[in-house]
Amino acid sequence: MDKIIETTSYDDEIIALWQEAFGDSREDIVFFLENAKNISCLCYYGDCLCSMLFLVDCTVNGMAFKYIYAACTAVSARKKGYMSKLLEYAQKKYNNVLLIPADKELVNYYSNRKFKHKIDIKDILFNECDEIKEYLFEGCSLNEPIALAYKGE
Numbered sequence: 001m002d003k004i005i006e007t008t009s010y011d012d013e014i015i016a017l018w019q020e021a022f023g024d025s026r027e028d029i030v031f032f033l034e035n036a037k038n039i040s041c042l043c044y045y046g047d048c049l050c051s052m053l054f055l056v057d058c059t060v061n062g063m064a065f066k067y068i069y070a071a072c073t074a075v076s077a078r079k080k081g082y083m084s085k086l087l088e089y090a091q092k093k094y095n096n097v098l099l100i101p102a103d104k105e106l107v108n109y110y111s112n113r114k115f116k117h118k119i120d121i122k123d124i125l126f127n128e129c130d131e132i133k134e135y136l137f138e139g140c141s142l143n144e145p146i147a148l149a150y151k152g153e
Contacts, residue, residue: 039055060096115149
């Protein structure tokens with residue numbers, strides 16, 4: 001049965017999906033998971049873990065947001081709407097959600113999923129150590145990285 005679970009405990013299935021999607025070493029992933037203070041993971045389960053995204057507490061100009069990081073879907077589960085369901089869940093539960101798209105294709109993808117507000121990445125503040133902040137801002141190939149936000153009612 002399909003279900004969405006939010007968790008703050010991380011198992012090998014979460015690490016394996018992260019590795020499949022981004023190619024990071026197990027050591028780097030474990031370092032992030034053990035050292036980030038203000039995170040949770042939204043997981044979409046079908047027969048197994050199909051899709052996930054991490055939510056990191058942050059502020060933008062004094063307003064609380066959840067920052068989406070390491071959003072990914074297993075290769076075998078793509079094109080089935082699992083990530084869209086996770087994004088909708090995050091938007092409903094947290095109202096103010098933002099992310100930094102990695103490339104132009106993802107700018108379009110997220111814009112089509114109600115991430116319409118552009119935010120200067122310099123305005124995003126995390127209560128995390130410098131090493132974790134580096135993780136949160138890496139991976140964008142855009143010449144001028146931007147954050148896209150969903151602001152709920």
